[in-house]
Amino acid sequence: MAKTNPFEFIQQVRAEGRKVTWPSRRETMITTVMVFIMVTLASLFFLAADQILAFGVGFLLGTS
Structure with a gap:
């Protein structure tokens, strides 16, 4: 590897x-x-997806 002095490098x-x-x-x-x-937009999408999944899991498990 060729060495370069600091002045040339700058x-x-x-x-x-x-x-x-x-x-x-x-x-x-x-x-x-x-x-x-x-x-x-991405945060709203993931908020909605999280709420839908939480509702679905709660419904399946009978906790909500």
Whole structure:
């Protein structure tokens, strides 16, 4: 494995960082809102599924 001195390493890291395509502020905000919406929908789905399963198990076991 080739050894690189710290100065060359930092130069290489900065060069790779310049190649990154960073999202705009608008794209970041839209993505953030979409994540919150999907998290809310997923949590509501799993809440409903949990309640239905709890009711079904309670009904089968005669505890509710």
